Amino acid sequence: METQRPFDAAFINNSQLVQTPDCHNYKLPGIARESLPEQVSKVRPCGAIGASAIHTRCMNELTEDAIREIEQIHSTWIEYEVAGDDHSLMALCADDIELWPPDAQPLLGRAAVSAQMARRTTRIHSIEISDRRIRGSNGIAYLTASYRTTFSSAENSTPRQALGSHLWILRKRTGTWVVTLVSWSVRGHAAISASVP
Numbered sequence: 001m002e003t004q005r006p007f008d009a010a011f012i013n014n015s016q017l018v019q020t021p022d023c024h025n026y027k028l029p030g031i032a033r034e035s036l037p038e039q040v041s042k043v044r045p046c047g048a049i050g051a052s053a054i055h056t057r058c059m060n061e062l063t064e065d066a067i068r069e070i071e072q073i074h075s076t077w078i079e080y081e082v083a084g085d086d087h088s089l090m091a092l093c094a095d096d097i098e099l100w101p102p103d104a105q106p107l108l109g110r111a112a113v114s115a116q117m118a119r120r121t122t123r124i125h126s127i128e129i130s131d132r133r134i135r136g137s138n139g140i141a142y143l144t145a146s147y148r149t150t151f152s153s154a155e156n157s158t159p160r161q162a163l164g165s166h167l168w169i170l171r172k173r174t175g176t177w178v179v180t181l182v183s184w185s186v187r188g189h190a191a192i193s194a195s196v197p
Contacts, residue, residue, distance in 0.1 A: 061137040069177055070134050070141055070170060077179070078127045086117040093179045094171065100183035102164075121154040136170075141177065143168040147184075163187045 062070075073092055080089040090097075090110065099107040099116070107113050132145040149162045166184035170177045 062135065062141060063138075066138070066141070066172075066177070067134050070143060071132070073170070073177055073179065074129075074132065074143060074145070074168065078129065082124050082127060084123070086114070089117070090114055094173065097179060098181045100181065102185050123152050123154075125150040125152065125159060139172050141170045141172075143170065160189055162189050 077089055077092055080086070080092075090113070093110065093113070095110050096108075097110055097113050099113050101107075107116050126149070128148040130146045130148075132143065134141055134143045136142050144165065144167055146165045147163070150159055151162065152159050164184055164186040166182060168179060169181040171180050172178075
């Protein structure tokens with residue numbers, strides 16, 4: 001019997017995200033539903049749709065304009081993160097934003113996330129994104145991507161790199177896409193010899 005794994009964004013990619021026949025929920029094969037954040041396990045119904053059209057319509061309702069808007073939000077977030085502009089970054093978030101870091105308790109709500117960002121001592125020099133994929137419906141979207149972040153800290157000025165992947169969940173509220181959940185995993189770290197400005 002296959003052992004069900006706890007939720008970890010490291011596994012999640014769009015090929016794993018499968019919609020249930022009633023079009024109300026998404027499931028991740030091999031991952032216990034009770035271990036998923038609410039935003040992943042519960043999704044707004046798509047409505048009464050014939051069985052043959054469920055997957056096509058429910059998973060492909062994002063328009064090209066919506067995908068471009070979400071791509072821009074993702075890119076802008078990264079620009080703000082590199083610039084250390086936490087105030088502008090938080091403007092992209094919903095009030096009930098959740099951050100799910102690896103090996104740490106989740107941060108729930110704008111106040112908790114803002115406080116954590118204010119305490120951060122890491123300086124991010126650059127973030128490279130690859131394999132970005134977006135899918136969802138007209139009201140909720142899932143973005144997955146791999147990242148390579150170059151950073152240093154107040155305790156250690158030597159630049160290092162972190163490699164991993166992240167999962168974003170966005171919802172459309174009052175006509176605007178906002179980030180409601182960010183979860184990420186780290187595959188490894190590496191020191192780099194070249195100087196970083």
